[in-house]
Amino acid sequence: MKLFLYFSEMIGMDVLDSQGQWVAGVHDIAMNPQGDIYPKATELIVRRGFLDKEYARVAWDDLIYIEEEVRLKTSAAQMVFTKDHPRCDFTLRRDILDQQVVDTDDQRVVRVNDIHLLRVENLIYAAHVDVSLRGLVRRLGWTGPVDLLVWFFRRQSPYLTLEELIPWKNTQVLPKLGRMKSVLKLDVTKNKLSGIPPAALADIMQDLDIFARVSLFKSFDAALQNRVFTDMPLARKEELIDQLEEPEVAALIQNIPADEATDLLMKLPRAKTHQLLRLFGLEASKKLRKLLSFAKDSAGGLMTTEYLSLKPDATVADAIAKIKDNTDFPGSIFFLYIIDDNHKYLGTTSLRRFINAQPATPLLRTCYPEDVHVYTEDDIEQVALLLERYKFSSIPVLNHEGILQGVITIDDVMEELIALVWSKYKEKL
Numbered sequence: 001m002k003l004f005l006y007f008s009e010m011i012g013m014d015v016l017d018s019q020g021q022w023v024a025g026v027h028d029i030a031m032n033p034q035g036d037i038y039p040k041a042t043e044l045i046v047r048r049g050f051l052d053k054e055y056a057r058v059a060w061d062d063l064i065y066i067e068e069e070v071r072l073k074t075s076a077a078q079m080v081f082t083k084d085h086p087r088c089d090f091t092l093r094r095d096i097l098d099q100q101v102v103d104t105d106d107q108r109v110v111r112v113n114d115i116h117l118l119r120v121e122n123l124i125y126a127a128h129v130d131v132s133l134r135g136l137v138r139r140l141g142w143t144g145p146v147d148l149l150v151w152f153f154r155r156q157s158p159y160l161t162l163e164e165l166i167p168w169k170n171t172q173v174l175p176k177l178g179r180m181k182s183v184l185k186l187d188v189t190k191n192k193l194s195g196i197p198p199a200a201l202a203d204i205m206q207d208l209d210i211f212a213r214v215s216l217f218k219s220f221d222a223a224l225q226n227r228v229f230t231d232m233p234l235a236r237k238e239e240l241i242d243q244l245e246e247p248e249v250a251a252l253i254q255n256i257p258a259d260e261a262t263d264l265l266m267k268l269p270r271a272k273t274h275q276l277l278r279l280f281g282l283e284a285s286k287k288l289r290k291l292l293s294f295a296k297d298s299a300g301g302l303m304t305t306e307y308l309s310l311k312p313d314a315t316v317a318d319a320i321a322k323i324k325d326n327t328d329f330p331g332s333i334f335f336l337y338i339i340d341d342n343h344k345y346l347g348t349t350s351l352r353r354f355i356n357a358q359p360a361t362p363l364l365r366t367c368y369p370e371d372v373h374v375y376t377e378d379d380i381e382q383v384a385l386l387l388e389r390y391k392f393s394s395i396p397v398l399n400h401e402g403i404l405q406g407v408i409t410i411d412d413v414m415e416e417l418i419a420l421v422w423s424k425y426k427e428k429l
Contacts, residue, residue, distance in 0.1 A: 004127065007092050007115040008139040014069040015046050015058075023076040024048040024056065030088035031126060037169045041124035044070065045086055045093075046079075054081035057088075063122060092126065100212050101131060101166060102204055109207040114138055116165055128165035135164075198227035206236060214243045224279055226255040230330075237264055250279035253288075257330045259304035259412055262291040290405075300376035301381050302416060303397045303406030306331040309339050310363060312346055317359035323351065332409055335394045338364055344375065345404040373398050376405055380420070384413050 013026040024046035031039040044058040056079045064071040085094070099112050113135030116128035137146045150157050196204075201220075205213045205228070217240060220228060226251050229237065229252050241249045241264075253276065265273045265288065272288045273292075277285050287305050294300025308322055308329065323333050339345040347367030354366040373396045374383050387395055393410045 003119055005117050005119060006130065006135075006138060007097070008135070009119055010066070010070075010117075011093070011139075013066075014042070016071050017068055017076040017079075018071075018073055019075060020071075021076055023072075023079060023374065024081075026070060027055065028085075028088075028091045028093040029124065030057070030086075030091045033090050036120065036125070038127055038166070039090070043086075046090065048081065049234055054083060055085050055320070056081045057086040060123070065122060066119070066124075095281050096126075096129065100208055101129060102216065103131070103166070109204055110164075126168050128167055130163075132159075132162070132164035134159055174373055180298045185204065199231045200308065201228045202231035202236075205232065210239055210243065212349040222251070226252065230256045230260065230286070234263060234267065238267055242266075246276060247279060253283045254280055257304055258287060258291060258306055258406075259302065261288055262301070263296075265292060266296060294376055297416065297420075298376065299374045299378040299380075299381050299397045299408060300405065302380065302383065302412050303376075303408045304331055304412070307335070307337055307394075307407045308333060309337045309404070312338055312364055314338070314341055314363045315355045315359060316357045316361045316363060316366065319349070319363050320359070332394050335407070336363070336405070337396055337404060338367060339404050343403050345398050345402055348372070348396060365426075372396075373401060374408070380413060380416055383408055384417060385412060 007029070010026050010029070014022055015024045017023050025048070026044060027047035028045035029041050030043040030045060033039040041060050041061060041389070044063065045051055045055060046058060047055050058072060058074070058079070060345060062073045064073055080315070085101075096112055096115060100109050100253060101112055102108075103110050110131040112129045113133060114130035115126055116130055118125040118127040133145070137143055147160065150159050166183075185403075201224075205216060208216060212238075217225060217228065229240070232240070241252070244252075253264060256264075265276070277289060280288065291300070291303070291305065294303075306329070308326060308331070310318060310322060319336055323338065326333055328377050334351045336349050338349070340346060347364060349363060349366045349368065354361070354363065357366055368390075370390065371408070372386055372390050372392065376397055377400055383395065387393070387410050394407050396407050397405045399405055
């Protein structure tokens with residue numbers, strides 16, 4: 001008796017009753033995922049008929065053995081067949097096979113092509129998930145000819161020598177959530193998942209379908225959700241928030257950079273944007289309403305209100321302390337803006353200009369000699385020209401009273417310019 005077998009080897013296996021008469025074929029296995037590290041089989045789901053399919057469930061205690069066939073203790077007359085697949089909390093075929101798995105070693109999404117089962121006497125446990133190409137070939141029943149073909153052309157192929165099995169104990173079944181159509185399985189604990197850079201997680205999520213994406217996203221803690229959401233493309237953000245409750249969306253949007261929050265809110269239906277703004281805190285709502293009032297392709301529409309500023313009497317020591325206190329700041333920490341008590345703009349300095357100055361040096365002395373700024377209604381071309389001319393990576397945005405309204409970083413300008421150029425290019429195609 002083999003200690004291990006694959007689930008694909010059991011699918012379709014003949015099921016014989018206590019009299020040795022054929023009654024059905026193996027269709028699925030119901031498991032108990034709770035309690036044990038390796039879930040144990042609880043019921044066998046069998047099926048008969050080709051076009052007019054019927055299903056029956058068999059308690060695992062009613063099995064005599066599993067070899068080339070499955071032999072039951074009960075007679076066919078005792079089995080109850082129905083047209084519908086029996087309702088089970090968790091089955092291998094329905095809930096695991098073909099599901100997506102996050103591989104944290106290679107930081108990619110892979111598919112479960114087969115399930116490696118451990119047999120202890122007459123009991124079956126799920127031991128590994130098989131994510132290899134060979135697992136898929138096995139399911140299709142093409143192992144013999146495909147193996148021979150690969151061996152003939154490339155005997156040392158990883159396809160023949162490398163097993164890609166993920167231990168079940170390193171997986172985590174995520175609960176079905178609302179409109180979820182399936183369960184996503186992870187090969188990691190939450191702690192291990194949090195070790196993947198948020199940008200890499202955002203890339204991984206792009207490979208998942210929307211249901212699995214939401215399931216994975218909801219498994220993150222709030223801090224990781226904010227970081228991953230920030231790194232997701234705008235289109236993916238839109239898809240995700242369609243699946244989340246409004247309070248969840250409001251919490252996310254309030255924790256991403258203001259310019260990205262504005263871009264996202266501009267994409268949403270007007271009614272939804274207003275509904276979300278009502279859920280924000282007063283300060284956040286006021287800030288975002290102001291940004292939304294500017295045209296999208298103007299300096300006001302591009303800017304963010306997140307920047308570091310200091311008063312005119314600040315010293316270099318104050319500036320260094322400010323940067324040290326804001327290492328997690330979502331905006332640029334390399335540029336500092338000097339403003340008075342009325343928020344009037346007085347100058348811009350940067351870490352490069354004051355890092356070697358004496359700590360007691362007034363920060364105003366280190367400001368750039370050129371007064372480089374734009375106004376809220378200036379267009380993106382004017383902003384881009386100034387950034388290129390002065391080689392700045394950030395530029396202040398003022399109103400006509402000289403009050404600092406926000407700043408624009410070069411990545412925001414580049415993102416908008418690339419989208420603009422691409423749209424013009426597509427028009428010519």
